[in-house]
Amino acid sequence: MAKNADEAAAAPGRPRDGRIDAAVLDAAAELLVDVGYSRLTMAAIAExxxxxKTALYRRWSGKPELVHEAAFPPATTLPPTTGDIAADIRAMVVVARDLFASPVTRAALPGLIADMGADAELATRVHGRFAEAFGAVHTRLVEAVDSGEVRTDVDADRLIEVMGGAAMLRLLLDPDAVLDDDWVEQMTAIALHGVQR
Structure with a gap:
């Protein structure tokens, strides 16, 4: 029996077919918005x-990990630093806002949080996908401490929690909330007040 394209691509020593990855992530994103997290199935995504489904499980451990990648693309990065801590923190708030405010993320968030709370290994893998962005925030804060822009006791992890957590909580409490420029300015002011000398 002839192998299908995915089986051939997955053969030992052959690279994974990136077109299938992209098609699966697009399908998951579309279905999340259409049917929601709880009604989303691996079978529906595969179809x-x-x-x-075998192709999906070859790439992701299950629905939560697949959905996380669909809702939080690996390309999520911070813009280059400007040298102005106020502008840089505002840019960080905008990234958090845009990330959590997308329709796909809004649909995925409640279910993902529940699944990550029940599976510590999944939570660790998911958090690892943000390592580069978190590292960029840490590096920027170290520079800001060295230059005297912020207090020496500022913790990068706490700043990340303030910015990302604020956007996440706002949408969990009010899924239809609009995180507009006023929200960005208010969150930027709160974060700056907490870090500056």
Missing amino acids: RAQTT
């Missing part, structure tokens, strides 16, 4: 992506 929408025109592949097999």
Whole structure:
């Protein structure tokens, strides 16, 4: 029996077919918005992506990990620093706002939080996907401490929690909330007040 394209691509020593990855992530994102997290199934994602459940499980451990990648793309990065801590923190708030305010993330968030709370290994893998962005915030704060822009006792992890957590909580409390420029300015002011000398 002839192998399908995915089975051939997954053979030992052959690279994974990136087109299938993209099709699966697109399908998951579309279905999240259409049916919501609780009604989303791996079978439905495979059917929408025109592949097999086996292909999905070859790439992701299960629905939570697949959905996390669909809702929080690996390309999520911070813009280059400007040398002005106020502008840089505002840019960080905008990234958090844009990340959590997308329709896909709004649909995924409640279910993902529940699944990550029940699976410590999943939570660790998911957090690891943000390591680069978190590292960039830490590096910027070290520079800001060295230059005297912020207090020496400022903790990068706490700043990340303030910015990302604020956007996440706002949307959990009010899924239809609009995180507009006024919200960005208020969160920036709160974060700056907490870090500056």
